[in-house]
Amino acid sequence: MGQITTIALDVMSGDCGPRSRICAAQDALTRHPHLHLVLVGDSRFIREHLSREVSDRVTVVHAAQTVSMDERPSRALRSKQDSSMWLAVEQVAMGMSQACVSAGNTGALMAMGRHLLKTFPGIDRPALVGQVPTSAGGTLLLDLGANVDCSADLLFQFAVLGSLLKSEVYDVVNPSVGLLNVGEEDIKGSETVRLAQQLIESHESLNYAGFIEGDDLYSGRVDVVVCDGFAGNVALKASEAAVRMVAHKLAAGVGLNSWQKVLLKLLKPLFKPMAASIDPGRYNGAMLLGLQGIVVKSHGAADARQFGFAIDQAVRAVEHNAVHRINERLEELL
Amino acid sequence: MGQITTIALDVMSGDCGPRSRICAAQDALTRHPHLHLVLVGDSRFIREHLSREVSDRVTVVHAAQTVSMDERPSRALRSKQDSSMWLAVEQVAMGMSQACVSAGNTGALMAMGRHLLKTFPGIDRPALVGQVPTSAGGTLLLDLGANVDCSADLLFQFAVLGSLLKSEVYDVVNPSVGLLNVGEEDIKGSETVRLAQQLIESHESLNYAGFIEGDDLYSGRVDVVVCDGFAGNVALKASEAAVRMVAHKLAAGVGLNSWQKVLLKLLKPLFKPMAASIDPGRYNGAMLLGLQGIVVKSHGAADARQFGFAIDQAVRAVEHNAVHRINERLEELL
Numbered sequence: 045m046g047q048i049t050t051i052a053l054d055v056m057s058g059d060c061g062p063r064s065r066i067c068a069a070q071d072a073l074t075r076h077p078h079l080h081l082v083l084v085g086d087s088r089f090i091r092e093h094l095s096r097e098v099s100d101r102v103t104v105v106h107a108a109q110t111v112s113m114d115e116r117p118s119r120a121l122r123s124k125q126d127s128s129m130w131l132a133v134e135q136v137a138m139g140m141s142q143a144c145v146s147a148g149n150t151g152a153l154m155a156m157g158r159h160l161l162k163t164f165p166g167i168d169r170p171a172l173v174g175q176v177p178t179s180a181g182g183t184l185l186l187d188l189g190a191n192v193d194c195s196a197d198l199l200f201q202f203a204v205l206g207s208l209l210k211s212e213v214y215d216v217v218n219p220s221v222g223l224l225n226v227g228e229e230d231i232k233g234s235e236t237v238r239l240a241q242q243l244i245e246s247h248e249s250l251n252y253a254g255f256i257e258g259d260d261l262y263s264g265r266v267d268v269v270v271c272d273g274f275a276g277n278v279a280l281k282a283s284e285a286a287v288r289m290v291a292h293k294l295a296a297g298v299g300l301n302s303w304q305k306v307l308l309k310l311l312k313p314l315f316k317p318m319a320a321s322i323d324p325g326r327y328n329g330a331m332l333l334g335l336q337g338i339v340v341k342s343h344g345a346a347d348a349r350q351f352g353f354a355i356d357q358a359v360r361a362v363e364h365n366a367v368h369r370i371n372e373r374l375e376e377l378l
Numbered sequence: 379m380g381q382i383t384t385i386a387l388d389v390m391s392g393d394c395g396p397r398s399r400i401c402a403a404q405d406a407l408t409r410h411p412h413l414h415l416v417l418v419g420d421s422r423f424i425r426e427h428l429s430r431e432v433s434d435r436v437t438v439v440h441a442a443q444t445v446s447m448d449e450r451p452s453r454a455l456r457s458k459q460d461s462s463m464w465l466a467v468e469q470v471a472m473g474m475s476q477a478c479v480s481a482g483n484t485g486a487l488m489a490m491g492r493h494l495l496k497t498f499p500g501i502d503r504p505a506l507v508g509q510v511p512t513s514a515g516g517t518l519l520l521d522l523g524a525n526v527d528c529s530a531d532l533l534f535q536f537a538v539l540g541s542l543l544k545s546e547v548y549d550v551v552n553p554s555v556g557l558l559n560v561g562e563e564d565i566k567g568s569e570t571v572r573l574a575q576q577l578i579e580s581h582e583s584l585n586y587a588g589f590i591e592g593d594d595l596y597s598g599r600v601d602v603v604v605c606d607g608f609a610g611n612v613a614l615k616a617s618e619a620a621v622r623m624v625a626h627k628l629a630a631g632v633g634l635n636s637w638q639k640v641l642l643k644l645l646k647p648l649f650k651p652m653a654a655s656i657d658p659g660r661y662n663g664a665m666l667l668g669l670q671g672i673v674v675k676s677h678g679a680a681d682a683r684q685f686g687f688a689i690d691q692a693v694r695a696v697e698h699n700a701v702h703r704i705n706e707r708l709e710e711l712l
Contacts, residue, residue: 114563151566179623189560192568226523226611229448232485234526234608258615262623274568275612277560278605281592282613283620289513289596290621290656294628299651307648315642317633322624 048080049362050142051355052135055085056110056128057148058344060351062086065147066093068351073098075352076359082141084132085110107131113344117151121159129153133160136337143338143358145329147346153339154190154332161337164371166378170334171202172273172341173209174280175327180264184210187270188330189277196239199223199270203244204377205333205370206268207251212369213361219267222256224275229255240270249377284324291322329354331361338367382414383696384476385689386469389419390444390462391482392678394685396420399481400427402685407432409686410693416475418466419444441465447678451485455493463487467494470671477672477692479663481680487673488524488666495671498705500712504668505536506607506675507543508614509661514598518544521604522664523611530573533557533604537578538711539667539704540602541585546703547695553601556590558609563589574604583711618658625656663688665695672701 055065062085069081080101083090087106094102107128111120124130129148135141137160146153154170163170173186186206191198203221210219223241225233230241232255244252253266258279261269271279295312297305320326325343328350332339338361342354361367389399396419403415414435417424421440428436441462445454458464463482469475471494480487488504497504507520520540525532537555544553557575559567564575566589578586587600592613595603605613629646631639654660659677662684666673672695676688695701 114565116565177623179626192560192566224612226526226608231448231450232526258612258617259619261616262619271612274560275609278558278592278609278613279616282595283592283617285593285596286617286621287624289511290624292513293656294652297652299655300649304648304651307645311641311645314638315634317638318628318631321633322627 048078049076049359050080050082050140051358051362052082052084052105052132052141052144053355054128054132054144054146054148055083055090056107057146058342058346059113060147060345060347062089063093064348065351066090067348068355069102070095070098071348071352072355072359073101075356079359082132082135084135085128105131105135111148111152113149115149115152117149117155120149120152121155124152130156130160133157133339136339137161142362143340145340145342145351145354145358147342147344147351147354150190150341153341157332157335157337157339161335161339163334164336164374166374167201167205167334168198170332171205172330173206173333174330176261176280177327178262178264182214183261183264183266184214184268185261185271185276185280186268186333187273187276188280189273190332191273193274194236194272196236196243199236199240199272200243200247201334203250203252203268203270204247204374206270208370208373209331209333209366210267212373213364213366216267218251220251220253221268221270222253222260222266224269224271224279225255225257227255228257244270287322287324291319325350326353329357331357336367336371338362382412383410383693384414384416384474385692385696386416386418386439386466386475386478387689388462388466388478388480388482389417389424390441391480392676392680393447394481394679394681396423397427398682399685400424401682402689403436404429404432405682405686406689406693407435409690413693416466416469418469419462439465439469445482445486447483449483449486451483451489454483454486455489458486464490464494467491467673470673471495476696477674479674479676479685479688479692481676481678481685481688484524484675487675491666491669491671491673495669495673497668498670498708500708501535501539501668502532504666505539506664507540507667508664510595510614511661512596512598516548517595517598517600518548518602519595519605519610519614520602520667521607521610522614523607524666525607527608528570528606530570530577533570533574533606534577534581535668537584537586537602537604538581538708540604542704542707542711543665543667543700544601546707547698547700550601552585554585554587555602555604556587556594556600558603558605558613559589559591561589562591578604621656621658625653659684660687663691665691670701670705672696
C-alpha cells in the first residue's frame with residue numbers, strides 16, 4: 045500500500061480520560077505502519093504524555109472544550125464548536141483526516157457528524173452500526189442507539205446502507221439482510237416493522253432474508269440485521285452483560301465443589317486464550333453509517349486496548365475506501 | 379401445606395410434541411408431592427404414554443384441536459375453542475385448575491387468557507414476565523413480547539404489576555423498579571419512555587430507580603425492569619443466544635492450541651456443573667401477569683426438563699396465592 049492513512053482521535057471524550065486514549069494511539073501506530081494520527085484535545089496534556097518516538101507520526105490539535113456525556117446534542121452543537129469532538133469531526137469535513145474516532149456522547153457525535161459531514165443523498169439519518177461475533181465471522185447490526193424511533197422508510201435506508209457496508213468493506217458478496225422482530229411470521233411485530241419489510245422486500249437489489257428474532261443475532265444466519273436504535277442498543281448491551289455475567293460465574297466456578305474450584309484456579313492460566321475469545325470488548329467501535337465521512341464511535345468506558353479496536357475499524361474503513369464506494373453504489377441503488 | 383395444587387398443562391402446543399410434555403408432567407409430579415395435573419390434549423395419546431404409577435394424580439381432558447405456532451390470535455380465538463390451549467385456560471377460568479402452562483403461540487395464549495380470565499380492574503393488557511438470572515438472585519423483566527407497542531400508561535401498569543409480583547411471590551420487600559432505556563440521562567429515549575417515567579416516578583408506592591440500560595439487565599441493580607415487548611423480547615433472546623454462542627466457543631476451546639484442547643476435553647466432565655449453572659433453559663417459563671388467573675407460557679422449543687421449569691413457576695405462583703394477593707394489593711394501589 046504505502047499510502048498514509050490519517051485519522052483524527054477525540055482524546056478527551058468518554059469515561060476513561062485522555063491518558064488512556066494516548067496509550068491507545070501509540071499502540072495503533074505500532075500496529076499500523078502507514079497510520080498518521082491527529083490527536084485532538086488539551087494540547088499541553090497530549091504533548092506531555094506522548095512518547096517522543098511517535099511524535100513525527102502525530103499531529104496535535106488543541107481543543108479548549110469537552111462535550112460531556114449527558115449534554116443535550118442540540119446544545120453541544122451550538123456551544124461546543126471548540127470541543128475535541130467537534131474539531132475531530134471537522135478534521136474529516138476539511139479533508140485533513142480520512143476518519144475520526146470518539147468515545148463521547150453518541151447524540152452529540154451524531155449531531156456534529158450530520159452538521160459537518162452531511163448524509164449521503166437519499167439518506168435521512170445515519171445509523172450506528174457495529175459487528176457482532178458469530179460462528180460464521182460476524183453480523184452487522186444497525187441501528188445501535190443513534191435513532192431511537194425509526195420510520196419504515198429509515199429502516200429501509202438502514203437495510204441498504206448495511207448491505208453496502210457489508211459488501212464494500214467486509215467483502216461479502218450479495219449479503220443477506222434480516223429485519224429484527226419478535227417472531228418470524230409475517231403477522232408478527234409492529235406496523236412499522238411490517239411496513240419496512242414491504243419496502244425492503246420489494247427492492248430487488250437487496251438480498252432480503254425475512255424477519256429474524258433475537259435468537260439469530262449470533263447465529264450468522266444473516267449478514268446484516270436491521271432494527272431501530274432502541275431494540276439494537278438494548279439487544280447489544282444486554283447480550284454483552286449476559287456474557288460478562290457468564291464469564292464471571294465461570295471464573296468463580298459457580299456450581300463446583302471446593303476441590304473442583306481449586307483445580308479450576310490452577311488451570312485458569314492455561315485456558316486464558318478462551319477468555320479473550322469471548323470478550324465483548326473486542327468488538328468495540330461502531331460506525332455512524334450514512335455520513336459523507338467516516339466517524340467511529342467507541343464505547344465511552346472503553347479502555348486503551350478496546351479503544352484500539354475502534355481505531356482499527358476506522359483504519360479498515362479508510363483502507364476500503366468506504367465512503368467513496370458506498371456513495372457510488374448508493375447512486376445506482378436509490 | 380398438604381393442600382393439593384392443580385395445574386392444567388396444554389400438552390399439544392409448541393415445537394416438541396406431546397410425548398416430551400408428558401415426560402415433563404411425570405417428573406413434575408415426582409418433584410411436587412402435592413401436585414395434581416390436568417393434561418389437556420389428544421386423550422388417547424396421553425393415556426398411551428402416561429405411566430400407570432402417576433395415573434391417580436392426573437386428569438386427562440380431551441382436546442380435538444391444536445393452535446399452530448403461526449396462527450393469528452384473533453382466528454384462534456374464534457375457531458379453536460376445542461383446542462388444548464383453550465381448554466387448558468378454561469380449566470383455570472372454571473376454577474378446576476389453579477394455573478395452566480402452555481408452550482404454544484404467545485399471541486393466541488394472550489387472547490384466550492384475556493377472553494376467558496379477564497384482566498384485573500385497572501389493567502388494560504397482561505404482560506409477559508420472566509425472571510432473568512443475576513448475581514443477586516434474579517430480576518423480573520416485563521414485557522417479553524406479548525405487547526409489541528406499549529403506551530406510557532401500559533408501561534406504568536407493568537411497573538405496578540411487576541413490583542407486586544416481586545413482593546408477593548418472590549418475597550422482596552419494596553422492590554426497586556427500573557425503566558429500560560438507551561441511556562440513563564433524563565433526556566434519553568423515546569417520548570413514550572420519558573412519559574412513562576413521569577407516571578412511575580409520581581406514584582408514591584413504587585420504588586422507582588430510574589432509567590437503566592441493557593448493561594444492567596443482569597447486574598441485579600434493580601428488582602424489576604419494565605420495557606415494551608419488542609425490546610424485552612429482543613433483549614432476552616439476544617442475550618440467551620450470546621450465552622449459547624459463548625458456551626459453544628468454550629466447549630470447542632476456541633483460541634486454544636491442540637494440546638490445550640485435548641486437556642480441555644479430558645477435564646470437561648469435571649466442570650459439567652458449571653455448564654448447568656449458565657444454561658438459559660433453566661429460566662424457562664414466563665407468566666401472563668395481569669390476568670385474573672395464572673397462565674404460564676413456556677418457550678415453544680423447550681424440552682422436557684425446561685418445560686418442567688415452567689411448571690415449577692406455576693406451582694410457585696399458586697403456592698404464593700399470587701392472583702389473590704396481587705388483586706388485593708392492586709385495589710389499594712390503583
